[in-house]
Amino acid sequence: MRYACLALILxxxxxxxxALEVEDHRRYPGTGNEELHVISTADLEVFEPYLxxxxxxxxDLTIDYTVASSAELHxxxxxxxxxxxALSSAMDLQFQLANxxxxxxxxxxxxxxxxxxxxxxxxxxxxxxxxxxxxxSTERFAGLPVPTTRQELVGVLRQHPDVFxxxxxxxxxxxxxxxxxxxxQEARSTDAYWRxxxxxxxxxPQLYCCSGQMIDDVTEGKLALAYNVxxxxxxxxxxxxxxxxxxxxxxxxxxxxxxxxxxxxxNATNPDAAxxxxxxxxxxxxxxxxxxxxxxxxxxxGIDHAAGFSQIRxxxxxxxxxxxxxxxxxxxxxxxxMVQK
Amino acid sequence: MTGTGSIGRKLTLLLAGVAALLSLLSWxxxxxxxxxAAERTQDNVLAASATTIAETLRSEQGEVRLELPxxxxxxxxxxxxxxxxxxxTAGEQMLTGYEDLPLPSDPPSQGQVVFDTAQFSGEAIRMAxxxxxxxxxxxxxxxxxxxxxxxxxxxxxxSDLSQLAAFLSxxxxxxxxxxxxxxxxxxxxxxxxxAAAVARRGPSDxxxxxxxxxxxxxxxxxxxxxxxDRLGQSIRRSEDFIAEAAHRVRTPLATVRAQAEVxxxxxxxxxxxxxxxxxxxxxxxSSRSAGQLLDHATVAYRAEDLSRHPTDLADIxxxxxxxxxxxxxxxxxxxxLDTAPATxxxxxxxxxxxxxxxxxxxxxxxxxxxxxxxxxxxxxxxxRAAVVDEGPGLGDGPAENLTERFxxxxxxxxxxxxxxxxxxxxxxxxxxxxxxxxxxxxxxxxACVTLVLPSS
Numbered sequence: 193m194r195y196a197c198l199a200l201i202l203x204x205x206x207x208x209x210x211a212l213e214v215e216d217h218r219r220y221p222g223t224g225n226e227e228l229h230v231i232s233t234a235d236l237e238v239f240e241p242y243l244x245x246x247x248x249x250x251x252d253l254t255i256d257y258t259v260a261s262s263a264e265l266h267x268x269x270x271x272x273x274x275x276x277x278a279l280s281s282a283m284d285l286q287f288q289l290a291n292x293x294x295x296x297x298x299x300x301x302x303x304x305x306x307x308x309x310x311x312x313x314x315x316x317x318x319x320x321x322x323x324x325x326x327x328x329s330t331e332r333f334a335g336l337p338v339p340t341t342r343q344e345l346v347g348v349l350r351q352h353p354d355v356f357x358x359x360x361x362x363x364x365x366x367x368x369x370x371x372x373x374x375x376x377q378e379a380r381s382t383d384a385y386w387r388x389x390x391x392x393x394x395x396x397p398q399l400y401c402c403s404g405q406m407i408d409d410v411t412e413g414k415l416a417l418a419y420n421v422x423x424x425x426x427x428x429x430x431x432x433x434x435x436x437x438x439x440x441x442x443x444x445x446x447x448x449x450x451x452x453x454x455x456x457x458x459n460a461t462n463p464d465a466a467x468x469x470x471x472x473x474x475x476x477x478x479x480x481x482x483x484x485x486x487x488x489x490x491x492x493x494g495i496d497h498a499a500g501f502s503q504i505r506x507x508x509x510x511x512x513x514x515x516x517x518x519x520x521x522x523x524x525x526x527x528x529x530m531v532q533k
Numbered sequence: 534m535t536g537t538g539s540i541g542r543k544l545t546l547l548l549a550g551v552a553a554l555l556s557l558l559s560w561x562x563x564x565x566x567x568x569x570a571a572e573r574t575q576d577n578v579l580a581a582s583a584t585t586i587a588e589t590l591r592s593e594q595g596e597v598r599l600e601l602p603x604x605x606x607x608x609x610x611x612x613x614x615x616x617x618x619x620x621x622t623a624g625e626q627m628l629t630g631y632e633d634l635p636l637p638s639d640p641p642s643q644g645q646v647v648f649d650t651a652q653f654s655g656e657a658i659r660m661a662x663x664x665x666x667x668x669x670x671x672x673x674x675x676x677x678x679x680x681x682x683x684x685x686x687x688x689x690x691x692s693d694l695s696q697l698a699a700f701l702s703x704x705x706x707x708x709x710x711x712x713x714x715x716x717x718x719x720x721x722x723x724x725x726x727x728a729a730a731v732a733r734r735g736p737s738d739x740x741x742x743x744x745x746x747x748x749x750x751x752x753x754x755x756x757x758x759x760x761x762d763r764l765g766q767s768i769r770r771s772e773d774f775i776a777e778a779a780h781r782v783r784t785p786l787a788t789v790r791a792q793a794e795v796x797x798x799x800x801x802x803x804x805x806x807x808x809x810x811x812x813x814x815x816x817x818x819s820s821r822s823a824g825q826l827l828d829h830a831t832v833a834y835r836a837e838d839l840s841r842h843p844t845d846l847a848d849i850x851x852x853x854x855x856x857x858x859x860x861x862x863x864x865x866x867x868x869x870l871d872t873a874p875a876t877x878x879x880x881x882x883x884x885x886x887x888x889x890x891x892x893x894x895x896x897x898x899x900x901x902x903x904x905x906x907x908x909x910x911x912x913x914x915x916x917r918a919a920v921v922d923e924g925p926g927l928g929d930g931p932a933e934n935l936t937e938r939f940x941x942x943x944x945x946x947x948x949x950x951x952x953x954x955x956x957x958x959x960x961x962x963x964x965x966x967x968x969x970x971x972x973x974x975x976x977x978x979x980a981c982v983t984l985v986l987p988s989s
Binding site for chain 1: 602607609
């Protein structure tokens with residue numbers, strides 16, 4: 193929100209780029225002078241195939257790819273950082289950017305093909321649907337029943353505190369935009385969330401900023417269980433074989449499905465190239481076969497039809513938990529449950 | 534007659550104009566109503582949203598607290614993809630939301646929803662504000678919740694409905710035009726029927742029109758019938774006058790002729806004889822003309838109310854030939870009679886009159902020492918009485934002209950005549966449903982005049 197007007201101005205004065213906490217950055221030089229500046233929450237190793245595919249279609253274009261957290265990305269666009277394309281997994285933050293007028297319109301035959309639930313006002317476009325899943329270490333879970341609902345998970349955690357003490361990983365919702373989105377949506381949809389958080393809180397949970405690190409730690413056996421991990425990353429890493437050391441699990445009672453969205457910031461210098469990139473991403477999002485892309489398409493058999501999975505709706509309701517009062521209230525409740533001193 | 538355009542077209546155009554006006558009016562009304570309904574829907578949703586938020590307001594440890602309910606925002610997505618802005622203020626202090634959102638022009642009183650439109654972030658917005666007083670610690674703080682939304686959804690709904698209404702209006706108009714044309718045609722049908730009935734009538738048919746007519750056409754029918762009645766009366770009066778005049782002239786003429794004959798017999802002076810003969814001839818001719826005028830009047834009178842009795846055309850021919858034989862003999866004309874029974878239904882007096890005129894003509898135009906042939910026979914259901922002479926024929930002009938009143942053939946110079954003979958014959962035959970056939974004999978020169986009547 194606009195509660196930091198002074199800070200905002202100071203940020204401007206200090207220079208936009210210096211305020212941005214960049215996690216990773218790479219340039220893909222093209223043959224021409226034209227450049228496309230992309231800011232994204234997706235790691236390079238996940239997103240590189242898309243960039244290369246786009247550059248294959250437009251070899252003259254230099255692509256400048258910056259990786260930042262969803263909160264950083266949101267802040268940067270809001271503060272006027274110049275990017276042509278913003279790709280984020282935090283739907284709520286993206287939605288707020290569009291709602292508050294930080295995005296510009298894009299329309300093409302590809303965006304028209306997109307179903308209504310996957311776009312809003314021709315400002316934001318969804319191009320992947322990724323479920324929140326649980327990843328567990330088969331070694332650490334040996335002999336224990338594999339839980340399929342939160343109720344069962346609570347039971348398992350309670351009965352075997354020795355196994356799970358300090359070995360549960362989940363998002364630090366104070367830092368991760370995506371983690372906050374998953375947590376708020378889950379809290380809204382099922383009362384089991386707070387009970388589970390209480391139980392986890394008593395077991396000294398490890399808090400992470402990103403899905404990637406959680407999965408690494410499960411693979412290495414540091415964690416027995418990672419809760420609310422982005423399904424696409426998990427599937428991607430598991431594909432590169434852990435020798436059956438990790439198992440991906442979907443909760444049967446309820447599961448969130450996040451839409452990864454793209455928008456063209458209102459101050460973009462090359463909106464045409466950004467539009468073309470969005471069209472390509474939509475094309476891939478609408479593909480009916482899995483193919484060999486790291487990120488799943490919008491319509492996935494199995495997610496759509498499984499009981500309990502629900503897509504987070506792209507709409508004004510996403511702004512509810514972004515309200516500073518609501519955020520403060522939610523975080524204090526979360527801290528009470530998770531970070532028990 | 535000057536034309537002032539077609540009533541049917543005028544009526545259709547007028548009705549179509551009315552339909553167009555109504556279509557336009559209904560489109561505008563539907564448009565207005567749709568806009569109103571869409572706006573009211575948005576107002577209701579905004580009001581519900583603001584009220585829902587206001588209901589979560591509470592006082593906690595001397596401070597105003599609130600929690601934005603998820604439903605308060607998700608319901609705003611119902612109308613369309615509209616941008617959403619909100620603000621909550623406690624007294625002068627801003628609690629949360631968009632700081633620069635415009636204030637409602639008149640602040641809402643407790644529990645009341647106030648609506649307002651404004652401009653925000655480059656777009657027109659609709660705002661609903663609700664106020665609630667919260668006791669925070671010791672003092673009462675008025676808290677105002679404002680929910681705002683852009684109006685794209687409303688516009689989209691309105692333009693959709695407007696398009697639909699326009700389509701329906703055009704359809705309505707087209708149907709109305711088709712129906713107008715049909716209505717005009719239907720209402721003008723009796724008029725056309727009456728016109729056709731009048732047009733179908735024969736030239737001398739002046740009977741009143743007896744038709745079912747709509748009330749609006751009754752005055753026209755009455756006037757038309759009255760006009761025809763007056764016309765008939767006037768014709769009858771003039772015929773009566775002619776008959777009366779002819780009758781009055783004939784009697785003194787007979788006296789003059791008798792006196793001239795006496796004088797002719799008593800004088801020896803050749804020059805005087807010559808003069809007297811000329812007088813007698815002129816008197817004869819005048820008498821004949823007067824007779825024919827009388828015949829014509831008789832025909833006109835009797836044809837109006839024709840009495841029909843079975844009559845043999847052969848009988849009539851024989852009787853007439855007998856009567857005219859002396860006249861023929863004077864010119865050494867031989868009348869050859871060849872008859873077969875031919876019964877027709879009609880007025881014997883009129884038919885004899887017709888036949889006599891035809892035969893009289895034949896004798897009159899035949900040169901001396903020739904033969905006039907009269908044949909009566911039935912052919913193809915028609916009784917025919919043909920009179921063939923060896924005279925100069927009927928000339929080259931159109932044969933029909935010869936049956937007009939006082940019209941004479943072109944080659945009749947030197948022969949006295951009134952030009953009424955064929956007219957009388959033709960009128961009689963027409964009254965009987967037959968006609969007069971004028972032509973040439975199959976061989977030789979001369980004229981062939983045939984009376985054709987339906988045989989019974």
